[in-house]
Amino acid sequence: MTEETANMLDKTFDPAGIEAKWYGHWEANNLFRPERPDAAPFTIVNPPPNVTGSLHIGHALDNTLQDIVIRYERLRGKDALWVVGTDHAGIATQMVVERQMEARQDKRTNYTREGFIEKVWEWKAESGGTITGQLRRLGCSMDWSREQFTMDPHFTKAVVKVFVDLYNQGLIYRDKRLVNWDPKLKTAISDLEVETREVQGNFWRFRYPLADGVRLADGSDHIVVATTRPETMLADMAVAVHPEDERYASVVGKEVILPITGRRIKIVPDEHADPALGTGAVKITPGHDFNDFEVGKRAGIAANQMLNMLDADAHVVQVADGLIPDEFIGMERFDARKAVVARLKATPHGEGSLLVPHVTKNKEGEEVEHDAEPRTIQTPYGDRGGVVIEPWLTDQWYVNAAVLAQKPIEAVRSGAIEIVPKTWEKTFFNWMENIQPWCVSRQLWWGHRIPAWYGFNKDESGVPVAWRPGSDSPNPSVNDVQVPFVAETFEEAQVLARKYYDGIQSDAQFEAVPDASAGGLSLVGGFVPLWRDSDVLDTWFSSALWPFATLGWPDEDAPLLKKHYPNDLLVSGFDILFFWDARMAMQGIHFMKEVPWKKLYLHGLVRAADGAKMSKSKGNVVDPLGLIDQYGADALRFFMAAMESQGRDVKMDEKRVEGYRNFATKLWNAARFCQSNGIVASTSVTAPAATSAVNKWIIGEVVETVTALDKAMAELRFDAAAGTIYQFVWNSFCDWYIELIKGSFDEETKAVAGWVLDQILVMLHPFMPFVTEELWSKLGARKHELIVAAWPAPDAQVDAEAKREVEWLIALIGNLRGAKVELGLAPGSRLTAYLPDPSEATRGIITRNPVAIDRLARLDAIHFAPAPAGAAMQVGAGDANIVVPLEGLIDVGAEKARLAKALAASEKERDSLDKRLSNPAFVEKAKPEAIDKARADHAHHSAEATRLAAALARLG
Structure with missing residues (x-):
C-alpha cells in the first residue's frame, strides 16, 4: 500500500469489515512494533489476564486506555513496546480442567501430578487463547511476536530464582499462621479471591463455668460469651475481657472450664474485647479466627500450640489435647455447629442450661425464648469455590512484605514513582506501612512448584533421625521435624542436604521420594530421602515479576531489559493496587534496584448505568463484544476514553456508545465530501501556506488542538483528550470549516482541507484506530500506514485576526439559528439585519464575508444603520449587537x-x-x-x- 491510487469511499460506514481487515494487516506486517533501534523507548506491560478468561467490560476499559497511550507514543516516533501475555491463573485454570474431567466422569486424582499437568497444557493449547483473540477485536496494538505466559520456561526460571534468592536473603520463610482456606478447592486463597456476602445467621450466647469455685463480682459462677460460630468452641483456648472492664477484673488470670471438652482455659486481658459489645467477654479460638490468632499470640500462645479442630475438608478432627468427644469427630463444620448448640442447650446449669436464650416479646407482650438472636452476618466466601471460607491454621510459605515494602514507599514519597490520581497515595501508604506477611503457597497441582525439598532433621551424630546404613527398622516418625533445602534444582538441593547431614558417608546416596511417609521407608534401605514441597506459588508471586521477567531477566544483559526497564507507565484498576501493583514495586526495586515503572495510573470500575456494581446475579453485566458487534470497536473505545475521568468510576451508557458510532459516521461522511470535491491526502507534515481567514483559522485550530491533546495525554486526562479531539472534529471541522468553504474550493483551500483532514486522522487514531486507518488509506497515495505516521507538527501559529473573524461569523450564524428555533421561525427563513455604528473590525468582517453571511446566516444584508421601529430581536456576535426586525413574522x-x-x-x-x-x-x-x-x-x-x-x- 505504498503508491496506490486512492479509492472512493463507500457511502455507508461499515465498522465490522474495516476492523477485520486492518487488524490482520497491522499484525501481519509487524506494525505494532516497527523497527526503531535508535528511537527513545516507551514501554508498558499489560496486566496479564487469566488464560481462562474472556474479555469483560473492565478489560475493555483497561486495555483501551493502554492502547491509546501506546499508539500515541508510537505516532510520536518512540520505540513503543507494549508487552502482552496471559497469567496461568492457578486456581481458575485447575478448576476449568477439573470441571471438564467431571463432565467425562473423570477426575484429577486418577492421574499422577505430571499426568494432570499434561492435561492442563493440552487444554491451554486448545482453549487458552480466547481472550487474546478478543483483545485483538478491541484493537489492542500489542507486540504479539513476544507474547508471554507465566508458565513459559524462561519465566519459570525467573520465578524460581526469585524464590530461592529471597529465601537465602531471609525474606521468604515457612511459618504456621492462619490463612483463608477454601474447603472445596482445598487450598489457601488470597484476600482478592474472597468475597464478603451478607448472610442471615445467628448470634448465640453460652455460659462458660468458672473453675475452682471462682465467682464474678455480681456472684455469677460463669461468664457469658457470644458467638456466631459455636462449633469453634471445641478448640477455644482462652476468654478475653477488656483490661479496664471492672466486671471481670477479679477473674483475670483465672480459668473457666470449657463445656463439652472440659478444657481449662484462662481469662486473659486484651483490648480486643469491647466492653460495650455483647457481654464484653469474647471466646478466643486462635486456630480458627484471624483476630483470635493475634489475641492468642499476645496471650503467649505459640502458633504451634494453637488447636486446629478442622481438616482440609472442614470436618472436625481431634486436637492435640485429645479432648473433643468422639461423637463430634468427622462431622462437617455446620453439622458440628448444630450438634454443639444442641449439646449446650441440653446441659443444665443453674436454673437454665449452658445456652442463654434470646428473649423477645410477641404481639401480646409475652416473653418468648429463642435459641439465638437473628443477625445479618458479613460472611467470607471463595469467589471460585463458592463455599464459606474457613480461617485455618497451616504451615505455609511467607514473604517478609514489611521489609520489601520500604523501598516502594520511599519511591512514591520521592516521586520516583508517580501515582495518578495522587489521591491514591494515602491509600497506598496506609496499606504498605501496615502490610502483613504475604502467604505465597497454594495447595494446587497447576502452577510454579515451590523449589524446596525436605529431609528429616538430623540427630546428634549428623545423620537423618534414626537413620543407620543397613538398618532393617529405623522406624522414624513422619512427624519428626523436617528441614527444608531451598534450591533451583534437585541437584543443588542434594548439595545443601549433604552439607547439612555432616555425619553421613561421602558416598551416601540421596533418593527423591514423594513425601515424608515414603521417606521413612527410604531410610530402611540406607538412602537419604528428600521429598519436594507439593505446593505451588501464588499466581500473584509470579506476575509480580512481569515488568522485568518478560524482558529477559535474569539475563541482565538481555537487550530488551537494558532498553525497556524501567517501564514508563502502568495502567491498572485500583482494585489490584495491592495484589499486583505494590508487589511489582517490591520485586522490581529489590531485584532490579530500580522502580518497575515511572508512573502508575489507577482507573476506576465500569459500573451499570445506575451506578451499581456489575454482577451476574444482578443481571446487569455488559458484554463488550456485543457492543463491538453492534457499534464497532472504535465507538466503544472512544466511549471508554471520554468517560474515564481521574478518580471516578465509569457509568455504562449504551446511548453514548451509539453516539460515538455516529461521530465516526460523521467523520466518514465529511471525508467523503472532501474526496468528492478533489480534497486528497496532504504531502506535507507542516501546515500549507494560507491567505484566507477561514484557512488561517482552521490551521490555528489544529495548532491549539494538538497542544491541548499533548497536555491532556501528558497528564493522563483521557476524558479531556477525547473531548478535545471530539470538539475539533465535530464542531470546528465538520460543522463550521466544511460549511464555510462550500463552493470555494480553490487550490489553497483544497491543500489546507486535505492537510487538516490528515491531522485529524493522526490525532484521532489512538482513540479510533480502525476508521482513521481506513480513511487514511482511501484519501490518497501514502508512503506508510497511519499506525506508523508522524504525530502532527504544524510549524504554524494561531492567527489572532483570522480567529477573531471566523469566530465572529460562527457566533452570528449560530446565535441567529438558535434564535429562530426559540421563536419558531423556519430555519431557512431569510431576514434583514441592522447594525448602527459598528466597530472598524466588525465592519471589516461583514464587508469581507458577504457570501457566508448570505448563505449560512440567511441574511439578505446587514445594514450599518438603525433598525426601523417595531418588534425586533437582538443577536450578539463579538462586540456587535445586531438587530433583526420581526414585524409581520411573529406575534411578539x-x-x-x-x-x-x-x-x-x-x-x-x-x-x-x-x-x-x-x-x-x-x-x-x-x-x-x-x-x-x-x-x-x-x-x-x-x-x-x-x-x-x-x-x-x-x-x-
Whole structure:
C-alpha cells in the first residue's frame, strides 16, 4: 500500500469489515512494533489476564486506555513496546480442567501430578487463547511476536530464582499462621479471591463455668460469651475481657472450664474485647479466627500450640489435647455447629442450661425464648469455590512484605514513582506501612512448584533421625521435624542436604521420594530421602515479576531489559493496587534496584448505568463484544476514553456508545465530501501556506488542538483528550470549516482541507484506530500506514485576526439559528439585519464575508444603520449587537408570554432542586442514583432558564 491510487469511499460506514481487515494487516506486517533501534523507548506491560478468561467490560476499559497511550507514543516516533501475555491463573485454570474431567466422569486424582499437568497444557493449547483473540477485536496494538505466559520456561526460571534468592536473603520463610482456606478447592486463597456476602445467621450466647469455685463480682459462677460460630468452641483456648472492664477484673488470670471438652482455659486481658459489645467477654479460638490468632499470640500462645479442630475438608478432627468427644469427630463444620448448640442447650446449669436464650416479646407482650438472636452476618466466601471460607491454621510459605515494602514507599514519597490520581497515595501508604506477611503457597497441582525439598532433621551424630546404613527398622516418625533445602534444582538441593547431614558417608546416596511417609521407608534401605514441597506459588508471586521477567531477566544483559526497564507507565484498576501493583514495586526495586515503572495510573470500575456494581446475579453485566458487534470497536473505545475521568468510576451508557458510532459516521461522511470535491491526502507534515481567514483559522485550530491533546495525554486526562479531539472534529471541522468553504474550493483551500483532514486522522487514531486507518488509506497515495505516521507538527501559529473573524461569523450564524428555533421561525427563513455604528473590525468582517453571511446566516444584508421601529430581536456576535426586525413574522406579545411562562416554570424547578440539593439530610440519606438524577435535572432546568431569559431579552 505504498503508491496506490486512492479509492472512493463507500457511502455507508461499515465498522465490522474495516476492523477485520486492518487488524490482520497491522499484525501481519509487524506494525505494532516497527523497527526503531535508535528511537527513545516507551514501554508498558499489560496486566496479564487469566488464560481462562474472556474479555469483560473492565478489560475493555483497561486495555483501551493502554492502547491509546501506546499508539500515541508510537505516532510520536518512540520505540513503543507494549508487552502482552496471559497469567496461568492457578486456581481458575485447575478448576476449568477439573470441571471438564467431571463432565467425562473423570477426575484429577486418577492421574499422577505430571499426568494432570499434561492435561492442563493440552487444554491451554486448545482453549487458552480466547481472550487474546478478543483483545485483538478491541484493537489492542500489542507486540504479539513476544507474547508471554507465566508458565513459559524462561519465566519459570525467573520465578524460581526469585524464590530461592529471597529465601537465602531471609525474606521468604515457612511459618504456621492462619490463612483463608477454601474447603472445596482445598487450598489457601488470597484476600482478592474472597468475597464478603451478607448472610442471615445467628448470634448465640453460652455460659462458660468458672473453675475452682471462682465467682464474678455480681456472684455469677460463669461468664457469658457470644458467638456466631459455636462449633469453634471445641478448640477455644482462652476468654478475653477488656483490661479496664471492672466486671471481670477479679477473674483475670483465672480459668473457666470449657463445656463439652472440659478444657481449662484462662481469662486473659486484651483490648480486643469491647466492653460495650455483647457481654464484653469474647471466646478466643486462635486456630480458627484471624483476630483470635493475634489475641492468642499476645496471650503467649505459640502458633504451634494453637488447636486446629478442622481438616482440609472442614470436618472436625481431634486436637492435640485429645479432648473433643468422639461423637463430634468427622462431622462437617455446620453439622458440628448444630450438634454443639444442641449439646449446650441440653446441659443444665443453674436454673437454665449452658445456652442463654434470646428473649423477645410477641404481639401480646409475652416473653418468648429463642435459641439465638437473628443477625445479618458479613460472611467470607471463595469467589471460585463458592463455599464459606474457613480461617485455618497451616504451615505455609511467607514473604517478609514489611521489609520489601520500604523501598516502594520511599519511591512514591520521592516521586520516583508517580501515582495518578495522587489521591491514591494515602491509600497506598496506609496499606504498605501496615502490610502483613504475604502467604505465597497454594495447595494446587497447576502452577510454579515451590523449589524446596525436605529431609528429616538430623540427630546428634549428623545423620537423618534414626537413620543407620543397613538398618532393617529405623522406624522414624513422619512427624519428626523436617528441614527444608531451598534450591533451583534437585541437584543443588542434594548439595545443601549433604552439607547439612555432616555425619553421613561421602558416598551416601540421596533418593527423591514423594513425601515424608515414603521417606521413612527410604531410610530402611540406607538412602537419604528428600521429598519436594507439593505446593505451588501464588499466581500473584509470579506476575509480580512481569515488568522485568518478560524482558529477559535474569539475563541482565538481555537487550530488551537494558532498553525497556524501567517501564514508563502502568495502567491498572485500583482494585489490584495491592495484589499486583505494590508487589511489582517490591520485586522490581529489590531485584532490579530500580522502580518497575515511572508512573502508575489507577482507573476506576465500569459500573451499570445506575451506578451499581456489575454482577451476574444482578443481571446487569455488559458484554463488550456485543457492543463491538453492534457499534464497532472504535465507538466503544472512544466511549471508554471520554468517560474515564481521574478518580471516578465509569457509568455504562449504551446511548453514548451509539453516539460515538455516529461521530465516526460523521467523520466518514465529511471525508467523503472532501474526496468528492478533489480534497486528497496532504504531502506535507507542516501546515500549507494560507491567505484566507477561514484557512488561517482552521490551521490555528489544529495548532491549539494538538497542544491541548499533548497536555491532556501528558497528564493522563483521557476524558479531556477525547473531548478535545471530539470538539475539533465535530464542531470546528465538520460543522463550521466544511460549511464555510462550500463552493470555494480553490487550490489553497483544497491543500489546507486535505492537510487538516490528515491531522485529524493522526490525532484521532489512538482513540479510533480502525476508521482513521481506513480513511487514511482511501484519501490518497501514502508512503506508510497511519499506525506508523508522524504525530502532527504544524510549524504554524494561531492567527489572532483570522480567529477573531471566523469566530465572529460562527457566533452570528449560530446565535441567529438558535434564535429562530426559540421563536419558531423556519430555519431557512431569510431576514434583514441592522447594525448602527459598528466597530472598524466588525465592519471589516461583514464587508469581507458577504457570501457566508448570505448563505449560512440567511441574511439578505446587514445594514450599518438603525433598525426601523417595531418588534425586533437582538443577536450578539463579538462586540456587535445586531438587530433583526420581526414585524409581520411573529406575534411578539404572544411569544413573550409563552417564553415568560416557560421561564417561570424552569426557574421554579431549578430553585426547588437547588433547595433539595442544599439539604444535608437529602445528600446524606438519598441513594446515589437519586442524587445524580437531582443534579442532572437541576443542570437541565438551570440551562433552560438561562436560554429562555436570553430569548426574552432578544425580543426587547
